[in-house]
Amino acid sequence: MRHIISILLENEAGALSRVAGLFSARAYNIESLTVAPTEDPTMSRMTLVTNGSDATIEQIQKQLNKLVDVIKLTDLNEVRHIERELMLVKTKAAGDFREEVKRLVEIFRGRIIDVTDATYTIELTGSGKKLDALLEALDEKAIIEVVRTGITGIARGENALHL
Amino acid sequence: MGEKLRGAEILLKALADEGVEYVFGYPGGAVLHIYDAIFKQDTVKHILVRHEQGATHAADGYARATGKPGVVLVTSGPGATNCVTGIATAHMDSIPMVVLTGQVPSHLIGNDAFQEVDNVGITRPCVKHNFMVEDVKDLAMTIKKAFHVATTGRPGPVVVDIPKDITADVAEYSYPDSVEMRSYKPVTKGHPGQIRRAVELLMSARKPMIYSGGGVVIDNAAEQLIEFTRLLGYPITQTLMGLGAYPASDPQNLQMLGMHGTYEANMGMHQCDVLIAIGVRFDDRVTGNLEQFCPNAKIIHIDIDPASISKNVAVDIPIVGSVSNVLSEMNKLIRASQFDPMDMEKDAWWEQINQWRAIDCMQYDRSTDVIKPQYVIEELSRLTNGDAYITSDVGQHQMWAAQYYQFNKPRRWINSGGLGTMGFGVPAAMGVQLAYPDETVCCISGEASLVMCIQELSTCLQYGLPIKIISLNNRYMGMVRQWQEFFYDRRYSHSYMDALPDFVALAESFGHVGMRVEKTADVSAALKEALAMKDRLVLMDIVTDQTENVYPMIAAGKGHNEMELSPVSGGPGTDRELS
Numbered sequence: 057m058r059h060i061i062s063i064l065l066e067n068e069a070g071a072l073s074r075v076a077g078l079f080s081a082r083a084y085n086i087e088s089l090t091v092a093p094t095e096d097p098t099m100s101r102m103t104l105v106t107n108g109s110d111a112t113i114e115q116i117q118k119q120l121n122k123l124v125d126v127i128k129l130t131d132l133n134e135v136r137h138i139e140r141e142l143m144l145v146k147t148k149a150a151g152d153f154r155e156e157v158k159r160l161v162e163i164f165r166g167r168i169i170d171v172t173d174a175t176y177t178i179e180l181t182g183s184g185k186k187l188d189a190l191l192e193a194l195d196e197k198a199i200i201e202v203v204r205t206g207i208t209g210i211a212r213g214e215n216a217l218h219l
Numbered sequence: 220m221g222e223k224l225r226g227a228e229i230l231l232k233a234l235a236d237e238g239v240e241y242v243f244g245y246p247g248g249a250v251l252h253i254y255d256a257i258f259k260q261d262t263v264k265h266i267l268v269r270h271e272q273g274a275t276h277a278a279d280g281y282a283r284a285t286g287k288p289g290v291v292l293v294t295s296g297p298g299a300t301n302c303v304t305g306i307a308t309a310h311m312d313s314i315p316m317v318v319l320t321g322q323v324p325s326h327l328i329g330n331d332a333f334q335e336v337d338n339v340g341i342t343r344p345c346v347k348h349n350f351m352v353e354d355v356k357d358l359a360m361t362i363k364k365a366f367h368v369a370t371t372g373r374p375g376p377v378v379v380d381i382p383k384d385i386t387a388d389v390a391e392y393s394y395p396d397s398v399e400m401r402s403y404k405p406v407t408k409g410h411p412g413q414i415r416r417a418v419e420l421l422m423s424a425r426k427p428m429i430y431s432g433g434g435v436v437i438d439n440a441a442e443q444l445i446e447f448t449r450l451l452g453y454p455i456t457q458t459l460m461g462l463g464a465y466p467a468s469d470p471q472n473l474q475m476l477g478m479h480g481t482y483e484a485n486m487g488m489h490q491c492d493v494l495i496a497i498g499v500r501f502d503d504r505v506t507g508n509l510e511q512f513c514p515n516a517k518i519i520h521i522d523i524d525p526a527s528i529s530k531n532v533a534v535d536i537p538i539v540g541s542v543s544n545v546l547s548e549m550n551k552l553i554r555a556s557q558f559d560p561m562d563m564e565k566d567a568w569w570e571q572i573n574q575w576r577a578i579d580c581m582q583y584d585r586s587t588d589v590i591k592p593q594y595v596i597e598e599l600s601r602l603t604n605g606d607a608y609i610t611s612d613v614g615q616h617q618m619w620a621a622q623y624y625q626f627n628k629p630r631r632w633i634n635s636g637g638l639g640t641m642g643f644g645v646p647a648a649m650g651v652q653l654a655y656p657d658e659t660v661c662c663i664s665g666e667a668s669l670v671m672c673i674q675e676l677s678t679c680l681q682y683g684l685p686i687k688i689i690s691l692n693n694r695y696m697g698m699v700r701q702w703q704e705f706f707y708d709r710r711y712s713h714s715y716m717d718a719l720p721d722f723v724a725l726a727e728s729f730g731h732v733g734m735r736v737e738k739t740a741d742v743s744a745a746l747k748e749a750l751a752m753k754d755r756l757v758l759m760d761i762v763t764d765q766t767e768n769v770y771p772m773i774a775a776g777k778g779h780n781e782m783e784l785s786p787v788s789g790g791p792g793t794d795r796e797l798s
């Protein structure tokens with residue numbers, strides 16, 4: 057099953073490679089990984105999407121906790137949560153495409169953030185599925201470039217991961 | 220306010236303040252400032268090894284024998300890479316060690332400078348943690364953290380990479396008394412509710428089994444384990460790493476379990492109804508086929524490392540905590556309940572165990588003129604009362620040492636269990652002998668393993684380390700040969716040791732005593748003679764039976780009840796002509 061693991065870790069050189077190294081050394085999957093400093097610059101927040109059996113997920117959490125740089129973690133699957141991903145797509149936007157792409161972006165509630173005579177650059181935020189849906193809806197021949205951040209997430213309600 | 224010092228001096232002061240007695244090291248460009256600082260002080264003693272791998276194993280042996288962290292100092296590049304095997308060895312067996320590696324000056328990092336390697340990157344997967352010092356102001360605190368992380372929780376090696384300019388920079392020195400790390404807070408006390416549940420389950424068992432490991436040794440919990448086992452009257456078996464924590468001579472002890480464990484230990488595991496696993500990690504060499512592992516047992520597992528619990532085997536009652544703390548709590552509960560220990564004379568479970576014991580799976584042919592390796596170990600055990608410090612290399616000799624030496628005390632059996640590192644034995648023995656100059660320290664080796672760190676014989680001469688090397692010379696990489704005999708139709712591919720040196724002459728050329736023993740009748744006297752040479756290193760080249768195999772054996776992937784016994788103990792054996 058797919059799990060979203062949220063991690064608070066020391067914002068130190070090498071912390072990211074410790075996490076990445078753990079996953080490759082123990083043959084765990086990483087679907088996506090995002091990381092950036094928090095409001096406290098000495099800490100980073102990482103969101104890691106992985107999948108595996110319950111036993112594997114339990115080991116992943118324990119092994120992550122064992123890393124000396126990891127301060128705290130939580131499995132967002134265990135709580136009600138929101139997940140979001142940001143995608144930037146550059147498409148062809150000449151001739152017939154121009155109107156069609158614009159309409160699609162409106163339907164998906166995305167934004168066109170850069171324009172040339174021949175291209176649009178679209179910004180879309182949402183769940184991974186929603187981003188997939190836009191890509192499917194766009195004509196494959198129209199797509200020039202796709203950039204996705206990977207999933208980030210947060211618990212709903214008062215639940216929070218902090219010190 | 221502290222005094223102003225250069226980084227190199229700060230490092231030496233910090234080591235002294237940390238109580239470090241010995242640093243095992245080898246100099247080079249990146250650590251020259253540090254070596255200069257070593258020259259100018261005499262609190263921390265430096266032991267010059269002959270290869271950096273030797274430094275790591277020596278520090279490791281010192282740590283295993285004393286429980287104190289071993290310390291290593293090497294230069295950047297090749298100095299650091301030569302340490303990787305020793306660091307991984309310590310990591311697999313949870314040995315506290317601090318490895319200080321030199322690094323090229325900060326401004327050259329990333330330039331492929333002379334003798335630059337990404338040492339933090341190379342060692343990352345085989346350390347408990349590692350640090351790169353970026354500012355001389357952080358140096359003392361980083362050293363404090365390194366020792367803290369290495370020695371607490373589940374211990375392990377910590378690497379500190381120090382760029383050369385940091386060792387020249389100046390800062391104020393003060394060594395912190397303690398350290399707080401918000402991201403590192405190992406648990407020590409077990410959960411009282413879990414402990415109570417475990418004790419209730421234990422006391423309700425009809426076919427109980429205690430399975431203890433290296434965690435008991437590391438946590439100095441032998442006393443608590445002995446009390447626990449006696450209070451219950453249950454049978455106990457140990458892993459390779461746990462030998463000595465419970466006296467081998469005690470009748471409740473079924474000795475080692477696993478691939479080369481005893482018949483009674485493995486059968487007991489297979490049939491038990493309650494298993495308590497104490498400071499162990501369910502290694503595949505112990506469990507055999509996981510599907511057949513303790514099929515009827517409810518399992519309790521005590522470990523300091525949450526990640527060890529339910530990693531390989533799902534357990535019913537997990538207890539995260541230090542073994543010594545949890546066992547003490549359990550002992551209190553058992554004493555308070557006035558539990559009657561299981562009666563070794565009358566109980567049906569013990570009767571069953573004694574039937575298995577009666578098979579006497581450790582028999583070997585005692586009538587031969589050719590020396591049987593088992594006999595050498597038995598004699599050594601007898602002559603030293605099971606009380607010597609024994610290091611080993613890796614192979615058949617290691618298994619025979621584990622099986623036939625009667626370890627009655629913890630920290631006496633020093634071997635590379637997890638990584639299985641040939642070359643470990645001699646340098647590890649150096650570390651032990653330095654820690655305990657007056658004790659008998661023996662290295663049981665094989666002629667293949669022995670030459671992997673043979674250069675350390677020079678170190679032994681320089682520092683007067685009178686270790687006894689007992690090399691069971693079967694002219695084969697015996698363990699490899701055994702597997703080829705069993706599983707590759709006796710195609711002995713590259714396991715023959717051709718072109719061996721004259722080991723007696725070799726010992727002598729290094730300034731030591733060499734002895735060759737070729738007949739069973741001479742073994743005992745030769746061992747006595749060697750052990751009596753208190754101030755000389757003796758290398759005993761003992762020419763043993765080439766065809767001997769380690770039994771019992773559970774082939775990889777088989778269950779505990781699928782042991783093969785030696786032909787002498789009633790097993791089928793194989794036809795063992797060597798061509």
Ligand SMILES: Cc1ncc(C[n+]2csc(CCOP(=O)(O)OP(=O)(O)O)c2C)c(N)n1
Nearest residue numbers: 614615616639641665666667668696697698
């Ligand atoms: C560094 C290293 N290389 C290879 C091995 C694989 N290996 C395990 S046992 C063994 C043979 C050891 O031979 P020897 O030291 O003569 O001991 P014996 O088995 O004959 O007692 C080998 C090659 C190892 N454990 N370590």
